[in-house]
Structure formats: C-alpha cells, structure tokens
Amino acid sequence: MNRPASERTLDTREAAQQAARFREVFDRLKKEIHKVFVGHDDLVESVLAVLLSDGHVLLEGVPGLGKTLLARTLAGALQLQFSRIQFTPDLMPADIVGTMVLHEKEGGGHELRFSEGPLVANFILADEINRATPKTQSALLEAMQERQISVSRRTLRLPEPFIVIATQNPIEQEGTYPLPEAQLDRFLVKLLVGYPTERDYHDILERTTGTATPTIEPVSSGEEILAMRRIVRSVAVSEQVSGYAIRLVMATQPGSPHAPAAVNNAVALGSSPRGAQGLLLMGKVRALLGGRYAVSCQDIRDVALPVLRHRILLSFEGQSERVNPDDLVRAAIGSVSELTG
8 A cells, every 4th residue: 555655764865855955945045045134144044944844933132133134035035925014012913813894885785804914924024023912922823823813703724834933122121021931832943143243244234335235036935845844844753863852852841850950940841842843843954954864863952952942931040040041951951861761
C-alpha cells in the first residue's frame, strides 16, 4: 500500500534535492531583504525560519532599529496580501477583526453585512503591539492559533499562508502594556533587535540619505511558501533528538527532575509543550540550511534562546534579582544531557 507523501521516508538523493530547493528559496528571500535592510544576518535568518516554519514572530527593541522596516521588506518580497496594523491604546478588537455593518438594500430595507478588518490577510504587521490594551491584544489569539476569526455567529477562515510579525518596545518604557502570557506563547520565537555595528551605520546612511532608493521585488509566492513548509515538516527527527528537546523544555519548569537550581530559584512557570514544538520546527530549518535532512541536538541548542526566552515567567525572587530569561535558558541547556538516563 502506498503511504502518503508526508509519511513516507525520503531516499538520500530526494532528501538532498529537497534541502537544496529549500536553501535556494531561503537565500533568494534573504538576498532581496538585504537590498533594503542592513546587517543583522542572524535576525533576518530567524525571521525567514519562522515564516517557513508556519509560525509567528515577536520582535523587541527600542524605536528606530528597523523592526518595522524588516517586516515591511519581507512582505514586499512575497506575493501575499499585506496588512499593517498600528496598535494604539484606543484600538478596539473590532478595529482589527471586523464588524457587522448595516447596509441599505437596493429594493428597500436593510441588512447586516460583515465588514472585514485588516486581520483578514496573509501577512500581518502588528506594529508596536504592546501599545494596545490586553483586550485588543487578545483579539489576535484566535487568529494566531486557529487561523480563523469569529464575529457574532460568523466564523471566517483566514487565508493561507498566514503569519503575524509583531513589534514591541521594551516593556520598561512608559505607555506600554506587557503581553499576556497566553499570547506570548503563540509566538514561535521572540527576537531581540540590537543596535547596528559601526560598518552597518555607514551602509544605513548611504542608503537612506542619498538619491538612490532601493526597491523590493516579489521573489516568492504563497504557494511556494506552503511548499517549503511541507519540506520543513518532512525533515526527520530521531527519538534521541526529540527526547533531548523534551528534557530541555522540562528543564525550564521549576520542580521538574531536569530543572537546574537557577530555574527552581527564579522561575514561576516554565515553557509549555509549544516550546518543544518550536524547538523541533526551528531545528528542522537549521538542519535544512546545513544541507541535512535530519535534526541534531546542536540544532536544538542553536534555536533554544529565541524559542524559549519568552515562555519563562519569572517568580518574585527572579524579578527582584532581575534575572535574565536568556541566562535561565542557558542554565537549562547546561543541565540537560543529549543522552537519556
């Protein structure tokens, strides 16, 4: 009996072809982004990995570092329906989801029709998401998890592929609201956007203060992105590697047999099972970019920080001591062995 394509094992030649095709699409998108977005190679690669893993990404950094520019540039490189939502304190859920509007019929009388909000698109840029109240932030939850929106008794499936790239300023700044833990968990990764290097500053000024204006052309389509996501899903993961990812996630949970002392002392809640899913998906992309069709434990370690840093809720002790979640993830990595037992 023939097995479905998603379940059958690829031979070595076919696996190599799939990995090569994936890298070609990845490099094509990366090259187009760097026409406008300067530097931050690791950041660009991580955002592309999330896109091709069927996830959502949260970008955090102070204003002016190019978070919005990166998202807009990626959207310009894709033939997808794009929506930019500027989050503000007075933004309401109906402003992004849509609402029922009363229309006058041609023959007389009135009827209610659903008017779609900007959330009904393929590519959503949620700009400064932590400027809005938690009520509006939570309106994204159903869309991010279920890929649908509900208004009154109407449920509308969102187009595929669907991705949310949200930007936020550090929560220490005034006029911002920390994202609810349930919403943070829906982001596959949280990426920290740092300052450019001195060399990057020169390139930024040259591109933004001169007469030449770089333009972005669409170099990929929704169909191709969906095909790349299928390739990611088909990458093999051994029981040893999946077990390592599970133990690493458990090491972020205080009181678990794998948690180090630093986690037990500073963490109130550790990562959920979504963290393990994120480790495997991002690890699969790392494997493909390395020309491999099987995930290694090193791939899991390489993606652990962006996948797990936002899934750790500090305890009172951790907050009072200003413990950095990244340090706790590193402690978890150091406490977990690749081998079981």
